[in-house]
Amino acid sequence: MRKIPIAIFGNGLVALDLLSKITESPILECKIVFCRTKKPTFEKLAARHGVRMEYDLIHGFNKHAGDYEALFDCTSALAHRKYSPVFKNLDKLIINLTPEKAGHLCMPALNMQTLIDNRVKYFDMVSCGGQAGIPIIHAISEVDKDIEYAELFINATSESLGAGSRANIDEYIDTTEDGIRFFAKNRTLRAKAIATANNAKRNMRVTVYAEMSPNKIGEIRVSVDKMVKEVQKYVPGYKLLVEPLVEGDHIMVSLEIRGIGDFTPEFFGNVDIIARAAIQAAEKFFIANRNQRPPSSIQ
Ligand SMILES: NC(=O)c1ccc[n+]([C@@H]2O[C@H](COP(=O)([O-])OP(=O)(O)OC[C@H]3O[C@@H](n4cnc5c(N)ncnc54)[C@H](OP(=O)(O)O)[C@@H]3O)[C@@H](O)[C@H]2O)c1
Numbered sequence: 563m564r565k566i567p568i569a570i571f572g573n574g575l576v577a578l579d580l581l582s583k584i585t586e587s588p589i590l591e592c593k594i595v596f597c598r599t600k601k602p603t604f605e606k607l608a609a610r611h612g613v614r615m616e617y618d619l620i621h622g623f624n625k626h627a628g629d630y631e632a633l634f635d636c637t638s639a640l641a642h643r644k645y646s647p648v649f650k651n652l653d654k655l656i657i658n659l660t661p662e663k664a665g666h667l668c669m670p671a672l673n674m675q676t677l678i679d680n681r682v683k684y685f686d687m688v689s690c691g692g693q694a695g696i697p698i699i700h701a702i703s704e705v706d707k708d709i710e711y712a713e714l715f716i717n718a719t720s721e722s723l724g725a726g727s728r729a730n731i732d733e734y735i736d737t738t739e740d741g742i743r744f745f746a747k748n749r750t751l752r753a754k755a756i757a758t759a760n761n762a763k764r765n766m767r768v769t770v771y772a773e774m775s776p777n778k779i780g781e782i783r784v785s786v787d788k789m790v791k792e793v794q795k796y797v798p799g800y801k802l803l804v805e806p807l808v809e810g811d812h813i814m815v816s817l818e819i820r821g822i823g824d825f826t827p828e829f830f831g832n833v834d835i836i837a838r839a840a841i842q843a844a845e846k847f848f849i850a851n852r853n854q855r856p857p858s859s860i861q
Pocket of ligand 1: 638726730
């Protein structure tokens with residue numbers, strides 16, 4: 563089957579990992595990368611796979627619109643805000659890997675089918691911590707719909723955070739907390755995201771705390787186990803580090819995310835999970851729309 567041509571915006575850490583993973587996709591093929599600075603490692607990988615590099619950001623997205631059917635933005639929240647009006651006019655599938663809220667929140671394990679059924683074409687991938695922890699909060703909320711407080715404590719290696727990541731910490735926290743409330747289906751839930759960086763070469767870790775009745779721990783363990791297996795379908799390095807346990811009036815669950823041998827080190831699990839979630843979302847979208855043009859815009 564013909565692969566779907568896609569474009570990447572940005573040539574930083576996430577973009578590099580995404581490009582290397584897309585070269586292995588049976589569905590997607592990267593044809594063009596839009597960026598503003600030449601970077602030798604990226605240029606080398608792009609050249610090896612016949613990917614065109616385009617440095618004209620003013621006209622480039624429209625000029626080359628015939629060359630791609632999906633655009634993955636790996637820049638920063640600020641850049642996404644600037645270019646989002648251009649993207650909305652392209653009538654392409656937009657996959658936003660920055661924490662800027664411009665489209666519809668997307669968690670492949672949770673709402674892929676709903677987005678497809680509603681013919682949504684603009685996916686916000688929330689954040690790396692969100693992709694790791696929100697499915698678990700959702701699994702807990704399936705057992706207890708009245709959780710009042712949920713928290714994600716996110717820890718990643720500092721080396722894995724490019725300037726784009728560091729520039730949008732406020733948006734990262736805001737969108738992750740919004741994602742917690744949205745996927746727990748509780749707009750009044752008190753949500754907290756805490757992002758920290760370490761100087762070790764250690765895998766990404768995310769600890770989930772939820773305030774709720776400790777009596778339901780058995781059901782929560784079953785629900786969380788099921789969810790971990792769902793996420794592992796597209797993030798093989800995602801694993802339960804500490805199974806749900808009771809700590810006072812909180813349930814605590816700890817996860818570890820290891821990247822799997824692509825272009826970035828294994829301990830960049832945070833880069834790995836966002837790239838894999840974005841690819842999973844695009845692949846599912848195009849499989850659902852196979853043999854027909856992508857539906858026109860509900861954005
Ligand atoms: N690193 C992670 O673990 C991770 C995980 C999930 C999501 N994210 C999100 O992914 C995005 C990229 O993060 P990163 O760590 O890959 O950062 P990065 O290495 O600094 O890459 C950012 C890229 O965006 C480009 N860029 C920034 N502002 C731009 C603008 N105004 N116009 C055009 N290009 C612009 C940069 O170009 P120059 O190099 O020319 O400045 C660079 O190519 C961030 O929004 C981050 O929150 C990161």
